[in-house]
Amino acid sequence: MESQAFKLFLAFIGVMAVGFGIVATTRESPQEKLQGAFLQTSSLLSKLALEKCTDAVRKEAGTHPYTPSESSGDHTTNATLIWNNVGTVKRAECRYVMDQGITLLRVDDRVLIEKEAPQLGGAAPKPAHH
Structure with a gap:
């Protein structure tokens, strides 16, 4: 009986060692990391x-807008959402950056609200002195 239990114990240790080995050797590739980010x-x-x-559309329309009718954007820096027929509002457009x-x-x-998006890749131009 003891040898049977010992064999089961060794088998369990072997399975655990193989599992740890697989986990230790499996690494995320740079592409997988980039996709995750x-x-x-x-x-x-x-x-x-x-x-x-x-929230902004609800304040203006006086009623809660549910799923936007349209959405667009680059999925990394900005999104534009459009709702049609929200309460008394026929069309609401909101861009979030x-x-x-x-x-x-x-x-x-x-x-x-209308804010100018800052230019990418450089400093803002300095005002001219007269």
């Missing part, structure tokens, strides 16, 4: 855009 960024952007834009917040909020024909 892209998915996390895209998910965070979508969540923030939907949360912030829904990562690290800048809402840069455009247009409700019907009224532009409530």
Whole structure:
């Protein structure tokens, strides 16, 4: 009986060793890491855009907008959401830019927020002195 238990114990240790070996030798490739980072960024952007834009449109429309009718963007830095027929509002458009917040909020024909997106890859131009 003891030798049977000892054999089961050794088999268990062997299976665990093989499992640890497989886990230790399996590594994420750089491409897999990049894909994971892209998915996390895209998910965070979508969540923030939907949360912030829904709140802004709700304040203007007086009713909660549910799923946007349209959405677009580059999935890494910006997202544009459009709702049609929210309460008394026929069309609401909201653009959310990562690290800048809402840069455009247009409700019907009224532009409530419009911020210029900063230029990428360089410093802002200095004002001319006269």
